[in-house]
């Protein structure tokens with residue numbers, strides 16, 4: 246059998262996690278190539294992963310989509326427990342707290358909360374007496390925070406050490422990906438936004454990275470529905486304070502008004518050590534575009550002519566890190582079902 250190359254498009258957290266996962270299930274005659282316009286050493290507003298906070302905050306809900314995401318998030322949480330044992334990964338488990346001033350209905354639905362939060366270590370709903378003024382609903386649990394640029398570089402390094410290849414290249418089309426090596430039958434599309442998918446859209450996020458350390462991640466939802474959060478980055482990466490979620494906003498420039506607002510909120514609500522109150526040591530403003538998709542992420546396989554297979558995994562929106570391992574496993578299953586991977590163990 247002649248050698249076959251499996252191409253993964255994208256070196257964001259979805260592409261890299263997927264590449265690393267499927268690499269563990271390749272036959273001897275298969276090899277792996279990651280093709281990306283942006284690799285972890287690059288920064289670009291359209292390369293979302295290095296801009297992410299990133300922490301894990303479950304989203305309760307009983308829709309099919311949210312249930313599916315809860316399942317992917319649960320598998321990622323378990324996987325990150327093992328990954329966090331390697332300090333080079335840039336993942337750390339710490340206390341997570343949520344304070345909601347006006348909890349949406351799903352937060353008050355016991356079943357929805359159980360689906361999303363039930364698997365978390367040390368999870369509990371806070372008593373009224375524990376809630377700060379103005380907060381109506383709160384929870385506490387053990388969660389993880391990720392130094393996102395460090396983690397992406399770590400994943401790529403592992404792929405290369407395992408014999409995979411990575412190439413910086415901007416594809417004009419998905420079809421082109423099948424032509425980059427002499428025998429490509431399978432392409433995995435982890436391009437964030439897809440190629441011209443009319444359901445894809447961006448959610449602009451502006452945050453502020455400060456040097457000030459913080460030892461937990463706290464999220465506060467205000468009564469107007471906006472969210473504030475602090476996310477310490479492991480390995481002395483400072484703390485990300487946020488943030489905005491602006492649908493279809495393409496402005497690449499940070500707004501000073503937003504910076505002042507998120508820092509004011511952080512000084513009011515977040516547990517920075519005394520002395521650092523509102524004296525934030527700003528490293529930089531961050532503006533990124535979350536690659537979102539109407540109806541949620543597209544994770545599906547398409548059979549092409551000539552026995553070729555195209556697997557899609559894009560549109561993670563604001564949850565790429567949280568869902569990454571679950572998505573990678575689901576892609577592995579699709580590849581197995583389509584005869585691309587012959588080994589099903591632990592897929």
Ligand SMILES: Cc1cc2nc3c(=O)[nH]c(=O)nc-3n(C[C@H](O)[C@H](O)[C@H](O)COP(=O)(O)OP(=O)(O)OC[C@H]3O[C@@H](n4cnc5c(N)ncnc54)[C@H](O)[C@@H]3O)c2cc1C
Nearest residue numbers: 255256257259282283293294300416437450533565566567
């Ligand atoms: C401010 C902010 C905060 C966030 N916080 C969190 C958080 O706390 N938790 C969380 O889970 N998520 C968070 N996110 C969301 C998270 O960053 C995204 O969900 C995730 O990065 C999406 O990963 P991805 O691999 O799908 O896309 P990307 O990281 O955007 O990667 C896409 C890849 O595809 C490549 N590509 C695209 N088009 C082409 C082409 N034509 N040819 C070749 N290569 C191509 C790109 O170069 C890139 O390598 C946050 C995002 C932002 C902006």
